[in-house]
Amino acid sequence: MPNYLGFDLGTSSLKVLIIGEDQAPIATASVPLTVERPDFGWSEQDPASWIAACQTAMGMLKASHAEALARVEGIGLSGHMHGATLVGPDDRVLRPCILWNDTRSHEEAHELDDAQSRAITGNIVFPGFTAPKLLWVQRHEPEIFAKIRRVLLPKDFLRLWLTGEAVSEMSDAAGTAWLDTGAREWSPEMLARTGLTLDHMPLLVEGTEVSGTLRPDLAAEWGLGLGIVVAGGGGDNAASACGVGIVRPGSGFLSLGTSGVLFTTAASYAPRPETAVHTFCHALPNTWHQMGVTLSAAGSLEWLSKLLRETPGELTQALGTDVQAPGRLLxxxxxxxxxxxxxxxAIRGVFAGLEADTDRPDMTRTVLEGVAFSMRDCLVAGGGTVDRLVAVGAGSRSAYWLELMATVLDCEIVLPAAGDFGAALGAARLGLCAATGADPLEIMSEPPIARAFAPRRDLAAAVDEAYGRYRALYPALRHA
Known part of the structure; x- marks a missing residue:
């Protein structure tokens, strides 16, 4: 029976997952990574650490599951997006990778963000994107810029080492501000604005397509066969969507991690950059996705937890199981x-409507409501509705929050059964598709569901009224 590997290059760790032909996890290994912050707002990582982590993880799997590795026939890649990995003529790294959460290029992002860039890319040019980073390097490190042979995204540098091929794929490339996202090809106009040409870019494939084959020396070292295909793969969010089966138009997932993500799949390209919604290519051909982001989702509950000196679980458990209508507090x-x-x-958070008898449960409920309203903002900004969302992330452990989310978003929210359904599984599924030619819509099914949460129709009017007051508060705070 053939097996498949998924490599997930995260900011804090590299994870490798082996799955079988039935997609059941067989073994996994994870190696931590560190981030360097040499100056205010800077965030960098040494690409050599990715290769070292990969070698360590594969060594761990060979020691524990050599037989399973020997049956691997396909590999898929996932990775953190937007990072600028600069390599010279000999494919040697010229400087540490500038990561997605590095903000040094905020002035360059503002300069690049205009009507032309939005028309081509379908997105606002954010400081975290790759293109403004290269403009910053051109201006502040010209000696390095002059040596650049090619610019690679993090997982694609790992691919270069694995296969010898300089290749990227659509979902990750869409986060650079160099991709014509509708046409699914590099934009010469956007490249020229950062002093680059098509020659500096890797080839593009779809996430389910073959990007190359594993180097024979690595295959021999790890106990794998020859000719193992490496799929295009996906950026971390697109790969995560593949892991939870969010690949059909109209499907979506709700991630309640430190930040919150509302991810929905679309069969057509319909950008809305003025709303700060990301419109990116999906990891599947002829498919796109929209993604709204709130920066403090479970992070807001963590903040309240530290303030009140109770764990997030203790705070939410004190609310009971019956979702209440929103009160005056926002x-x-x-x-x-x-x-x-x-x-x-520049905007910052606020409680509005505190009263003398406001207590801990009031504050907890209101924090959960505020995050739910922010996710409704993401849904409205995307211009659509969704019938069903799969919930993932630490915040999904709260049944109260999920029922509240279902009510605020007016859709069913389902919680997967326990298991590994993240980006590593999505990457392995993409590797399976590339190796076998299987239909990704058949392979990328949703995980087993542990529980479903339906909207509370009796609370709809109260929720809509509170959401209206929530929406009115931001303009008042912004101009305060």
């Missing part, structure tokens, strides 16, 4: 600024 979860729909890095 919370804007803009603790680190906000992405969708305001694109406002």
């Amino acid at each position: 919370f804007l979860p803009y603790l680190s600024g906000e992405r969708t729909p305001h694109n406002d890095a």
Whole structure:
């Protein structure tokens, strides 16, 4: 029976997952990574650490599951997006990779963000994107810029080492501000604005297509066969969507991690950059996705937890199981600024409507409501509705929050059964498709569901009224 590998290059760790032909996890290994912050707002990582982590993880799997590795026939890649990995004529790294959460190029992003860029890319040019980073390097490190042979995204540098091929794929490339996202090809116009040409870019494939084959020396070292295909793969969010089966138009997932993500799949290209919604290519051909982001989702509950000196679980358990109608108290979860729909890095959070008898449960409920309203902002900004969302992330452990989310978003929310359904599984599924030619819509099914949460129709009017007051608060705070 053939097996498949998924490599997920995260900011804090590299994870490798082996799955079988039936997609059941067989073994996994994870190696931590570190981030360097040499100056204010800077965030960098040494690409050599990715290769070292990969070698370590594969060594761990060979020691524990050599037989399973020997049956691997396909590999898929996932990775953190937007990072600028600069390599010279000999494919040697010229400087540490500038990561997605590096903000040094905010002035360059503002310069690049105009009607032309939005028309081509379908997105606002954010400081985290790759293109403004290269403009910053051109201006501040010209000696390095002059040596650049090619610019690679993090997982694609790992691919270069694995296969010898300089290749990227659509979902990751869409986060650079160099891709014509509708046409699914590099934009010479956007490249020229950062002093680059098509020659500096890797080839493009779809996430389910073959990008190359594993180097024979690595295959021999790890106990794998020859000719193992490496799929295009996907950026981390697109690969995560593949892992939870969010690949059909109209499907979506709700991620309640430190930040919150509302990800929906679309069969056509319909950008809305003015709303600060990301419109990116999906990892599947002829498919796109929209993604709204709130910067402090479970992070808001963590903040309240530290303030009140109770764990997030203790705070939410004190609410019981019966979702209540919103009260007068409001919370804007803009603790680190906000992405969708305001694109406002300077705004900050606020409680409004505190009273003498406001207590801990009141504050907890309101924080959960504020984050739910921010996710409704993301849904509205995307211009559509969704019938069903799969919930993932630490915040999905709260049944109260999920029922509240279902009510605020007016859709069913389902919680997967326990299991590994993240980006590593999505990457392995893409590797399976590339190796076998299987239909990705058949392979990328949703995981087993543990519980479903339906909207509370009896609370709809109260929720709509509170959401209206929530929406009115941001303009007042912005101009305060």
